[in-house]
Structure formats: structure tokens, C-alpha cells
Amino acid sequence: MPFFDDTPSGGEDTTSFCLPHADVEGFDRLFRLALDLRWSWNHAADTLWRKLDPVLWELTHNPWALLQTISREKVERVLSDPSVREELDRLSEARRLADLEPGWFQRASSGSSLEHVAYFSMEFMLSEALPIYSGGLGNVAGDQLKAASDLGVPVVGIGLLYQQGYFHQSIDSDGNQTALFPYNEPGQLPISPVRKPNGEWVRFTIELGREKLWLRVWKARVGKVFLLLLDTNDLANTSSQRGITSELYGGNTTLRLQQEVVLGIGGWRCLDALGIEASVCHLNEGHAAFAILERARIFMKSYGVNFEEALAATRAGNLFTTHTAVPAGFDRFSPDLVLRFLGPYSGDHLGLSPETFLAMGRWNPSDPGEPFNMAYLALRGSGRANGVSRLHGEVSREIFSPLFPRWPLEEVPVGHVTNGVHVPSWDSAEADTLWTRFCRKDRWLGTLETMGEEVDQIPDADLWEFRNTSRKSLIEFVRHRCARGGLPSGKISRGPEELQNLLDPYVLTIGFSRRFATYKRPNLLLLDPERLIRLLNDPNRPLQLLIAGKAHPQDGAGQALVREWITFTKRPDVRGKAIFLVDYDMLLAERLVQGVDLWVNTPRRPWEACGTSGMKVLVNGGLNLSELDGWWAEAFDPKSGWAIGDGQDHGDDPAHDRAEADQLFDRLEREILPLFYDRDARGIPVGWVERMRESMGTLTPRFSANRAVREYTTSHYLPAAKAFRFRSENQASVAREIVRKVRLWEKGWNTLSFGEYSVTVQEGLHLFTVRIHPGILPPDTLKVELFAAPEGTKPAEHHPMEWVPENPLPKDQSEQKNADGWRTCRVQIPLLRPVGDYTPRILPFFEGLSVPLEAGWIAWQR
Ligand SMILES: *Cc1c(COP(=O)(O)O)cnc(C)c1O
Numbered sequence: 001m002p003f004f005d006d007t008p009s010g011g012e013d014t015t016s017f018c019l020p021h022a023d024v025e026g027f028d029r030l031f032r033l034a035l036d037l038r039w040s041w042n043h044a045a046d047t048l049w050r051k052l053d054p055v056l057w058e059l060t061h062n063p064w065a066l067l068q069t070i071s072r073e074k075v076e077r078v079l080s081d082p083s084v085r086e087e088l089d090r091l092s093e094a095r096r097l098a099d100l101e102p103g104w105f106q107r108a109s110s111g112s113s114l115e116h117v118a119y120f121s122m123e124f125m126l127s128e129a130l131p132i133y134s135g136g137l138g139n140v141a142g143d144q145l146k147a148a149s150d151l152g153v154p155v156v157g158i159g160l161l162y163q164q165g166y167f168h169q170s171i172d173s174d175g176n177q178t179a180l181f182p183y184n185e186p187g188q189l190p191i192s193p194v195r196k197p198n199g200e201w202v203r204f205t206i207e208l209g210r211e212k213l214w215l216r217v218w219k220a221r222v223g224k225v226f227l228l229l230l231d232t233n234d235l236a237n238t239s240s241q242r243g244i245t246s247e248l249y250g251g252n253t254t255l256r257l258q259q260e261v262v263l264g265i266g267g268w269r270c271l272d273a274l275g276i277e278a279s280v281c282h283l284n285e286g287h288a289a290f291a292i293l294e295r296a297r298i299f300m301k302s303y304g305v306n307f308e309e310a311l312a313a314t315r316a317g318n319l320f321t322t323h324t325a326v327p328a329g330f331d332r333f334s335p336d337l338v339l340r341f342l343g344p345y346s347g348d349h350l351g352l353s354p355e356t357f358l359a360m361g362r363w364n365p366s367d368p369g370e371p372f373n374m375a376y377l378a379l380r381g382s383g384r385a386n387g388v389s390r391l392h393g394e395v396s397r398e399i400f401s402p403l404f405p406r407w408p409l410e411e412v413p414v415g416h417v418t419n420g421v422h423v424p425s426w427d428s429a430e431a432d433t434l435w436t437r438f439c440r441k442d443r444w445l446g447t448l449e450t451m452g453e454e455v456d457q458i459p460d461a462d463l464w465e466f467r468n469t470s471r472k473s474l475i476e477f478v479r480h481r482c483a484r485g486g487l488p489s490g491k492i493s494r495g496p497e498e499l500q501n502l503l504d505p506y507v508l509t510i511g512f513s514r515r516f517a518t519y520k521r522p523n524l525l526l527l528d529p530e531r532l533i534r535l536l537n538d539p540n541r542p543l544q545l546l547i548a549g550k551a552h553p554q555d556g557a558g559q560a561l562v563r564e565w566i567t568f569t570k571r572p573d574v575r576g577k578a579i580f581l582v583d584y585d586m587l588l589a590e591r592l593v594q595g596v597d598l599w600v601n602t603p604r605r606p607w608e609a610c611g612t613s614g615m616k617v618l619v620n621g622g623l624n625l626s627e628l629d630g631w632w633a634e635a636f637d638p639k640s641g642w643a644i645g646d647g648q649d650h651g652d653d654p655a656h657d658r659a660e661a662d663q664l665f666d667r668l669e670r671e672i673l674p675l676f677y678d679r680d681a682r683g684i685p686v687g688w689v690e691r692m693r694e695s696m697g698t699l700t701p702r703f704s705a706n707r708a709v710r711e712y713t714t715s716h717y718l719p720a721a722k723a724f725r726f727r728s729e730n731q732a733s734v735a736r737e738i739v740r741k742v743r744l745w746e747k748g749w750n751t752l753s754f755g756e757y758s759v760t761v762q763e764g765l766h767l768f769t770v771r772i773h774p775g776i777l778p779p780d781t782l783k784v785e786l787f788a789a790p791e792g793t794k795p796a797e798h799h800p801m802e803w804v805p806e807n808p809l810p811k812d813q814s815e816q817k818n819a820d821g822w823r824t825c826r827v828q829i830p831l832l833r834p835v836g837d838y839t840p841r842i843l844p845f846f847e848g849l850s851v852p853l854e855a856g857w858i859a860w861q862r
Contacts, residue, residue, distance in 0.1 A: 103152020131165030149223030175566030264290025292381030317724030455697030474595020751775025
């Protein structure tokens, strides 16, 4: 990758930037460190940044902005200190070695054909210094990118650079939220323009309707991997075009569609422009699904095939991850809007009629009014698809089942890979020290098998001291933040004594922070405010509460929930015990998950596709109390945490909300508070510590991005890369064959028929025989199987039925004999279930084809 060369003569040369003091010796190494977002999880260089400018460092945690701002004298002074020079040498060398070190991927998958995985996402949460994220989706993308770096998986991220990130929250004393949009000044963000060796900034155009749109390319370095960012704020564009990447999740549907064209089509074209041949395209949510089209277009050009054939080849290398738990969550656009921006592109370059193109995003292609659904496009253009937790996999199969009529629900082709968090990004310094003492330093770089045993070795006293220290430093952080104006309506009104009385470092501390969307039910605890107040003021076993979260600027109901909490925290009997912290962002989330004893999550099942915030407390010894939804539905074990809900869906029934609120209070009053305050002679709550140990040891590795990325690699990236190569070989001969087969099935499926069906018993085995007329379809394009649906604990059964060979008569006679075309299929099996449970069925067959995702036909004997 020539543009990513990081040597002094390469792409990150000082001449790429308007960098001050580039001639000061050692400065080049500083800026290379500052431009590698590894500092967002590896804090080895923090002391160095603090030395350069303690104030700015404390306020921004952005070393790149710091280097842009600092005076020459200061740099020279700090760098003239031999110990600083030594430290800088050490850090640069450590970084060089980390880059060279073969990762898990190189060790586990040497010789694989996986060169690059292009990972598309609308948002990436990597650091508060790069505010191009909103919440959970960006968290998943950012954490997976970091884990890919740790593991050496060759991922390149593709996203958008927004001139304004997601909004910042300000709240007045009445609890009204105001959305603020500070400007993302690119020169202050830890990113750099991508330049050609001759210094030219990489820019290119795409078509937006009949207009040309210029895109610029930036890059963020994330350890061993890169994130490419596109923006439209190029002087060559018209003013309205320049605003396309103005803000994340803002504007109207037109802006959203334009952004998705930039991300999908611009993103894939960007890879092409940089000479990056990605064999796998991972779509993190349907927003980027247009990448499917551009990938196919480029394939059409290089292989001389039509769109259908190009799609048959490339989709094998596309993976779609859906994050939505309700159909209303999908992006849908009106057909007119889609044609306005993509009609010329799909007609001129893909050779598609408007109807054929729109059909890719529709359930019913012949309904001209049906909107264009990005998730449908993503699914129709991918060779594999997954949800983000076990439960969400089930929910997604239900949501997508209309696209697979007559298929059993469990065979709807959407699996799951449960999300995980990048543990080194979310652990505290104290947690890192503790884990390093008992597990290895490099514990997050390989497989995680022995971790549970290692955590078992940690003595109770160490775990409890760790918890106390962590809670204390969170409380100091909160006091500090409040003094600086982190509360609604600015600074805390009274003096420093008030600040000292804010929270108690020995009290059970609960964190409750999330987007204030109604489905998250952030007010569940407020359904019984008096009961909550009693708990906050209990003289023997009190609890305290830290709340944070933003409501989308257009979500009035969410903002009302913010107001409800603010009103509550203003009550005199609650002050200092329940605190609403303004402007929930990555930094605040980090501090909260590191310090709280208990993380509470109350989504309305099954709306939380996965949820990740609760996973962030695991490494830090925090415990979870959560609805049995998303990840917690598969993680919950009474040995390591608490659950509410009955594992069923109840819609938005207020009576059920009320019942769950009661349950929440019962858990707190009867189980959680007693356990926390039940101390032994040493002052240790042994039962609590036991749960910490269980949660840390068993759940931390399971719900880490390390596990998730390894799972994606072995179950999806490697097979997808292989399938894509196989289909592209010999001028895409396999892809062409697939298209021929699909045409055949399309034409001939209705000519199939079933005849006589019988079951006989032979030597204790059951022989199932069925007569089939394949119509105009050659039998070798069909798979006949005997199927039994799953029932209770009995799994589904699939028994391939063989075509009985015709009599070995001379060819001409045999053809005569079978002139009527009926053939026999049979299978002999030991019977596990009643005969009536079994049914013969016919599916399309072609080696390597994903059925029903790529060919959804099916015929049932009954
Ligand atoms: C982790 C995180 C999220 C995702 O949290 P969930 O409550 O699990 O959806 C959202 N925002 C921020 C700032 C986070 O750190």
C-alpha cells in the first residue's frame, strides 16, 4: 500500500501537514506517535504528552491538537531532556516492533488468501478526539478496528469525516436539552490527508444523479490498521455538495441518502483509487450497501461481464451485519429519490433498468410504491449475513423471513456473531495493573482460553481493594467534572464543601448511561420515585446513582425523559446522591464503566440488538443488572449478575413496565444491596467479590472484541475470501455458471412436481421413497432431502435423498424408458421421530452456492 508508507520519506512525511517545528530534532517521532490512535488504548505515552502541555492534555486528551498548538521553545525544552529523549526512543521502538510482530492472524491463518477486509460503517468510535460517532454502532466499528489491529487481521475501515460530529448536549436548569454542534476542525483531529508519492492529495469524483461530486480522502492510523475517511468539503464542489458530510445523523432523508452514496459508492471507489484489492467487504449495518453496486461495477469492467455475473462473483465476498431489531429501524428511501441520485449510475454503468435496480431494495418488486430498503439491498448483495447477538439473530430471521417465503424460520439465512468490546480501550489503569499481575501483559493479543483460571487466582482482598480504588477515582472524576460544569445548568451552585459531599466513595454506586430513546426505558426507576429515594437515603445500606445520556435532537419523547431525571435529581433529598452528568460521550462512558459497582440496563425486549455498555464494566470488576435482552440474554448467569424480565416480549404494555420496575427494585433491595454490604471480619463482602471474580473471569473474554473479530475472521472473512476467489477464477466462469443456473431455476421451478410417496420398513430402517418429475430442470441442479422441522429439544433433520440410477440399458433405450420423465429419490434412515414428521423437499443445488440466500426456491412434497 504505497500511500500508507509510514517511513520518513513516505506518505506521512512532515510535508503532508502544516506542521510547526518539523525541523526540531525528534519532532517527527512525536507526530508519528500522535497520529497513531494506538494512544487511545495504550497509555504508555501519556506522561510524555502531559509533559508537553499538562493543561491542554488534561482538557483534550488529543496529542495531535497539542502538537499543533505548542510553542517551539517548549518543544525544544522538553525534547532536550535526555530522559524524555530516551522515553521517546523507547516508545518509537516499541511501536515499530508492535507493527512488525506477527499477530494472531498471521500465526493462525498463514497462507490464506485474505489480503484486505474493507469494513464500512457510518460511524466509528475510536476516541473522543475524533468525534465521528453517535453511540453503539460506532462503538462496535471502532472496537473491532482496534481488535483487528491487536490480532493482525488485515482490516481497512471506511467511513465519513463529518464537519460536525454527533451533537453535544447542554441542559438548562429546567432540564431542557440543547444540541450544540462544535466544528470538527480537520487540522486538530488525529488524521492526515492521503497523498500520492508526488504529494498530490488523493481526490476523485463520483456521480450523484447527473452531477459530479468530488471526494477527498483522509486516513486515521489505528495501530496496525487504517481507517479511510471521505469528505465532500472540497472547494471544487458546489456549496450544497460541500455540506453533504456536514453532520452525522442530521438533516433530512435526502442528505442521508447522499451520505450513503458517498460512503458506499465513494468508499469502494476509494479503495480502487488506492489500489487496495479487498476480497471481503463487511457492511456494518445497511447504510453502506451501495458499496455492493460499486464493487460489482469495477468487477464488470475488469472481467468483461454483466452486472448479474459480477454480482454473482462479488457477493460471495460481501458480509452484511444487521444491527436493527425492528423493521422500522431500516433506512428506506422513496423510489423517486433513489432514482434521482442513482438512476443515471445504475442505468449507464450497471446496465440496469430503473425497475430492476429498485427491485433490489424491495420486498415486492412489482409494487411501484414500495420504498427502497437498504437492508434488503444489503442482504441481496451479500453472500452471508448476521445479527449481533444470539437473540438478535433470531429476531433478524423473523424480520427477514418475508424475503424467503415457504422457508422455515430457522433457515432464514441470518446467523449471529455477538458483539464484544475492545477491552484495552475500556479498562482502567488499576484494572490493567491487576490483570497484568495475574494474566499476561499480552493477554488481549491472542486466544483467551486460560483467562478464567487466572482470574481465580486473584485473592479476595486484592479484588475488593481494586473495586474500592476504582469507585474512589470515579467519584473524584465526577467531583472534578461537576466543578468544571458537568452538571445541568453549569457549575455546581455551592462551594467546595458541597463538592466534597457529592457522592460517597463507600456507597454502592450504580451507573445508568445510555441514549435516551424510549425503547431503552431510562425512566424505569422513576416509575416509583419514593422507593428510589428510600434507597438513596437508607442510613445502613444506601446506594448512589450516576445518570447520563443524550436524546436525539428530533426525539421529543426522549428529551422528556431527560427532563424527568433532571427534575428528580433537583429534589433536596436526592442532591449529591443521584447525579445527572451532562454530555455523555466516550470519555465519560470510559470513566463510568471503570468505576461503578453495578451497571443497570433496562431496554424493552427485544429492541436492544446487542448492547455493549454493560460489557465495558466486566474487565473493571463491575457487575450487571439488566433486562434479558441483547447480549445479556445469552450472558446472564446468577453466579455473575442479575436479570429482570421473564425472557419474553411484552411490547410497550405499561403494566408490564410497571411490573419490571418492581422487579428491578426487588432485586436491589433483596439481593444486591444486602450482598454488597454483607462484610466479613476483614470488611470484605465475600459474596460480592465472588460474583466479581466469576463475571471478570468468564464474561470478559467472551464479550471482548478480540473474540468477536476472531469469530468474524474464521467463520466469515476467510470463507468469504475463498468463495470470492473461486467465483472469479477463469474470467469468472463459476459466476457465469451461477447466473445460467439461476435463469434455469427461474424458468423451470414451476415445472417440478412430486408424485407417489411411500415409506417402508427394512431391517429396522425406514426407507423413504418419492417420485419426482424434474420438469425442464436437470436433476443435478437439484437437491432432494428428507426434512423434519425442529420440535422442542429435537433438532431439525436433513437427510439427502439420492436419485435412483436408471436401469443400465443402452442409452437410447433408457431414454425411451424414461420418456415420461419421472424419477425416483430415496433415503434409508433409522427413525427418531414419527413418520409424519418427515417431508421430502427440493432445493436448488450448485456447489458453493448459499441457499436460500442466493437462490430462494423451495418445493415441498406437502
Ligand atoms: C458504549 C457506548 C454506547 C453504547 O451503549 P449501549 O447502551 O450498550 O447502547 C453508546 N455511547 C457511548 C458514549 C458509549 O461509550
